[in-house]
């Protein structure tokens with residue numbers, strides 16, 4: 001029983017609570033900026049000013065030209081615009097994606113494949129990272145677009161994007177898109193430093209509202225709108241702007257980036273603390289994804305052999321601990337997660353995949369409470385008592401499945 005204790009929310013990769021400053025700004029925008037930004041009168045101009053201000057704030061986070069931003073209905077919408085929009089502008093060709101992309105990219109790639117595009121899904125190593133040589137082998141003269149996420153939503157692995165993009169630039173004229181949804185507030189997102197052509201963001205992963213996101217598009221990149229109608233967003237996405245949501249996105253992104261230097265090391269340390277406690281308390285438990293700096297701050301992900309993750313999540317919820325089995329974005333799916341398959345996790349281990357993700361308000365006490373609950377719930381589901389012994393060392397663990405406690409920083 002959770003008793004009187006408030007629940008511990010460790011599912012920030014699924015979504016984050018909107019910050020009070022953000023919803024206050026949104027409430028003010030709803031009241032004062034109700035006009036249609038396309039209207040020439042004062043109410044319309046007030047709404048337009050709010051959209052322009054949010055565009056400037058978000059552009060500053062990305063070190064980008066505000067004119068390159070297209071506001072969308074979220075991360076999936078932006079991913080669709082990137083892939084389908086480039087595909088429509090360039091005609092049939094070859095698309096390269098990593099095997100661990102979010103469904104918004106993977107399913108869109110599959111739809112393009114059905115429409116005549118050739119698609120290569122580049123595999124990853126056991127830590128979930130794309131190797132530049134594998135990417136190089138996938139490139140063809142007719143490759144038009146490469147889409148590699150900045151960091152993974154299920155296991156938190158950070159792609160060596162700089163290296164991968166440099167590799168593409170040396171060998172190909174293909175455009176590069178990155179889905180940076182999970183990286184907002186966790187990694188620097190300067191588009192010039194990343195050297196990408198298109199970048200996807202979503203407000204609700206960075207303490208902003210759901211249903212609003214953005215695609216940044218480098219000047220000169222041809223894109224065909226996928227939602228046609230009015231000429232909003234430079235004609236790239238029709239529909240009266242979600243002024244309130246856009247205000248929320250601009251401010252949330254600005255605040256997330258401002259506190260990143262303090263939050264990133266703090267959350268890395270919290271996640272490492274959780275990993276250590278779970279590995280010590282659940283026999284046979286493995287940490288999935290990359291270790292140390294190779295994974296996003298705040299990500300603690302596991303494979304717990306013999307522990308059905310769906311039952312574990314329900315049991316933890318009853319204990320007041322809110323976590324996810326694999327990716328919440330793909331919840332309801334009965335097939336094994338493509339990400340866990342891609343890192344070579346055997347299905348028996350994948351069935352025990354647990355994702356805990358901390359946030360800006362998470363405390364060490366909450367992490368300790370969550371770890372104790374995971375240990376107790378795993379033992380109960382295995383029909384054993386919690387294992388007080390230190391974990392047995394496996395010989396030569398593969399790098400993506402580690403019993404080694406990650407380095408603690410900050």
Ligand SMILES: Cc1ncc(COP(=O)(O)O)c(C=O)c1O
Pocket residue numbers: 013014073074075076077079102104149151152153179180181182202203204211212213329
């Ligand atoms: C990496 C990644 N891309 C895209 C999305 C989709 O974003 P949205 O929920 O805003 O459509 C998510 C959501 O979980 C994600 O984690």
